[in-house]
Amino acid sequence: MSVQQKNAPTLRRHILPTELGPCMVRVQQGTHGPRAESGTPEVYLHGAAGSWTTFQSLLARATAHDRVLIDLPGWGESTAGARREQFSIEAMARAVVGALSALGYRRWKLVGHSMGGFLALHMAAAWPEETAGVAAISATTFSVSDACGAPLRGLYKFPAFTGMLLAMRSMAALGAAGTAVVRTIATTPLMRPLMSPFFADPAAIPPAVFRELGDDARPASFSAAARAAAHYDFGQWRGILCPVLAIRGDRDVFTPESDLARLAVVVPQTRLATFARCGHFAHIEQPDHVHRLIDELWSR
Template identity: 60%
Template sequence: MGVRQESAAWAATLRRHTIPTELGPCTVRVQQGFGNGSPTTAAPEVYLHGAAGSWTSFRPLLSEASPRDRVLIDLPGWGESTGEARLEHLSIEAMGHAVTDVLNSLNYTRWNLVGHSMGGFLALHIAAAWPEQTASVAAISPTSFAVSKAARKPLRSLPRFPAVVGMMLIMRTLAVLGPAAPPLIGAVGSTPLMKLLMAPFFADPRGISAGVIRRLGHDVRPAGFSAAARAVAHYDFDRWRGIRCAVLATRGETDVFTSTSDLDRLASTVPVVQAVAIQHCGHFANLEQPEKVLRLLEDLWSE
């Protein structure tokens, strides 16, 4: 396990680790909480990004110090975990094992999961598969039932979920370009076109800085996105009935990926769920309404 100090001034307390998993080496950043004498004395906050992101999508939630350790993971196939990623083996089960392998390597035996989009889906799976170790789940705009159906039946789902199906088709097309796709998307990310393309994912695109848009463009991995879509297509959601911890599930009021019906079905599937609709927000509440998300997280963890 390799370790080096993060160079950015704002992230001086983060330490970078590279941890082997069955899906390839996983890059992880860890910040020790001010309330912990050692990494095993409290359940850490574990952040799981979406299928078009990396750990950096959680930056707005990290401005204040936490009494708990923070673990920020670039899942295999995304961010800095792309080099030797074995996407041909990617499944929700394999990603769950990759995350728990990382946490076990860091000597954590219990965890609080915070997942955005695909990361919310993954967090719910981990809570069902490892109920004793999962203390809580916060699923921010979790892509779940609708996205799974769209991945199985894209043409039938197109009229109801055009943004979901459209994104899947675009990513599938770009994935054909292989390693050339991320640099191409990154180049587009530096132009006004990227803000136009990302506009449907925000309630107020004008309030999103050019830097955030560039970072989102930089983090897009078409091959990883397409592999994740295949992985969720035939997932057995009845597994989530075995979740024992408290679950917070949110969606933005203009969310194009997570529907109201998704949260309703989630509430009927998972034993203990607090479903929250966030006003003036799209799919990226962690970027658009971080203060609201932080208040919800603190309420969840204080319980």
């Protein structure tokens, strides 16, 4: 395993309006220069328990084209004025596309983790000509959608996610106090055992990673995203035209192997990859391996 947690390079910050509220977007300029000349950017979409910071280990290497890192409405620095009652996969996708358009981008390559992988696949289906490729890292798709639609049944079939969903709903019901509880726990030794199911080797993960995951926890936004995922029509993904890379860890408790197999049926041009000794955060546990496969994907 190669766990890396590095400081991010210089990023330009933009606050852009969307239908779900103001959105904080960071841009790492590519070596080709200003975005007017930089071609198709890599767009990073985080999960429902994260923010742009979960991708820091992938940013150290220079890239020819721009990288765009988005705090989705309701997470990170995009919480003020977030309209959670209007959350849907479609609305979140429109928010991302609107932000990219405002920055002058007309085509993109998508890297999504967990919920961000779900969102990236929807964007590829809804904007097939504009999406050049999708790298989905532990995308939470079919099983998560089923559990969100029927939590009681999910406790039996998919206990790891459903348990977290119920905990987040409980914290969300407490409002700001619930968020404060989660963040307080993140500063204590209790955070590591609580998050251990997400990693193959929790002892190898730097403490800063657990603190950032706790800081990024947004119970109300997590719960709203879960409602958005329930009863999603996955038949839409048959319209995806671009190549897709779907990655999971062999110890991933949120993305079962059956989800990747089902994805390959719906989107035949999908390449599947399972990392040994890896959990739900492959880009944190094995960033070099992720880099290599993403580079191969873009070369296609």
